Amino acid sequence: SDVCSSDLGLDICFACAGGSLHGGPIVTSDAAAWRATIDLNLVGTFLTIKHAAAAMTGGGSIIAMSSIAGHTTHRWMSAYCASKAAIEMLVKCAADELGERGIRVNAVQPGIVDTELVGFITAGGEVLDSYYENMPIARVGTVDDIASVVAFLAGPESTWITGQMF
DSSP: OOOOOOSSOOOHHHEEOOOOOSOOOOOOOOOHHHHHHHHHIHEEEEEHHHHHHHHOSSSSEEEEOGGGGTTOOOOOOHHHHHHHHHHHHHHHHHHHHHHHTTEEEEEOOOOBBOSSSGGHHHHHHHHHHHHHHTTOOOOOHHHHHHHHHHHHHHGGGGGTSOBBBB
């Protein structure tokens, strides 16, 4: 816990690690693999928020990575969806608790973004076509799209925004 401590404190934290260590039908799910995804996404975000907030001495901004899977089902991805939905409630609770210290807590809920983790989808095919059919702007997001939202939430333009999902 001395990792985050400094005389300068911490101003911005982006809790963006995550993924899915489980996939498949609920009825055949292995509890350990399901739990591992919850630990990776939800517990990892909780610990990041906990330690970042402790290091924020003069207010700050914490941004968590959620997903559209936090409020839209994705077949065979129950652990991932549940963990992302829980992150969104964690963000709201943290915003409520930390607001009196001037710490803002928000989340980003991207759809499909072209990264190494989902390259098998963004390369094309039926799954990507299905996404396009259900998207108002039919294109895959980029890491720059996410970075722009995170920069906004970390910056002075959003000093009165907390507990929100983008």
